Amino acid sequence: MNKKRIMKNNFENKMENLSTPNTDFVKHQEVLKIGLLNSRKSSRIGIIFILVPIVLIVTVYLKIKLLTQWDFFVNFEDFVSKQNQTGSVNWAHILLFVFPILAVIINLLSITHFYIDKKKKELIITLKYQIKNMIVLLVGAAMILGIFMYVLLLNKI
Numbered sequence: 775m776n777k778k779r780i781m782k783n784n785f786e787n788k789m790e791n792l793s794t795p796n797t798d799f800v801k802h803q804e805v806l807k808i809g810l811l812n813s814r815k816s817s818r819i820g821i822i823f824i825l826v827p828i829v830l831i832v833t834v835y836l837k838i839k840l841l842t843q844w845d846f847f848v849n850f851e852d853f854v855s856k857q858n859q860t861g862s863v864n865w866a867h868i869l870l871f872v873f874p875i876l877a878v879i880i881n882l883l884s885i886t887h888f889y890i891d892k893k894k895k896e897l898i899i900t901l902k903y904q905i906k907n908m909i910v911l912l913v914g915a916a917m918i919l920g921i922f923m924y925v926l927l928l929n930k931i
Contacts, residue, residue: 813904816884820910823877827870827917870921878914881907 833847853865885907889898 813884813902813907816880817904817906817910820877820881820907820914823873823880824910824913824917827873830866830869871918874914874917874921877910878918881910881914885911 833844836842837844837847885902885904887900887902889900890896891898
């Protein structure tokens with residue numbers, strides 16, 4: 775019985791002397807939860823930024839293949855050609871190249887979270903897997919790459 779009492783006291787002493795775990799990383803999890811709330815909005819914005827150039831590319835393709843004259847597209851072509859003649863902003867470049875870049879940047883920022891632990895001098899990078907954001911990232915990157923390759927091949931020929 776005395777031996778059990780000694781073991782119990784020894785166990786209590788060990789439990790009292792245990793060090794408590796560090797909870798600094800819990801703050802990072804709170805920051806991560808705040809950032810995740812924005813992933814839905816960023817995927818919706820990214821989808822819009824991706825759909826606008828896709829619709830433009832599809833209408834150009836259909837116009838060329840079907841040899842049709844749509845009023846909307848004829849007016850858009852006139853607007854773009856007038857803008858090119860005056861030397862101002864080329865809206866077609868913005869729609870085709872800048873929108874997908876913005877979609878990729880917005881969605882990359884929404885799934886990537888950075889936390890700097892100054893005490894440990896560490897940079898903690900967290901990537902959250904969100905399927906909509908990943909699809910927008912891949913489609914946007916593919917569009918940027920396709921348009922970039924098209925411009926390179928067009929200038930080479």
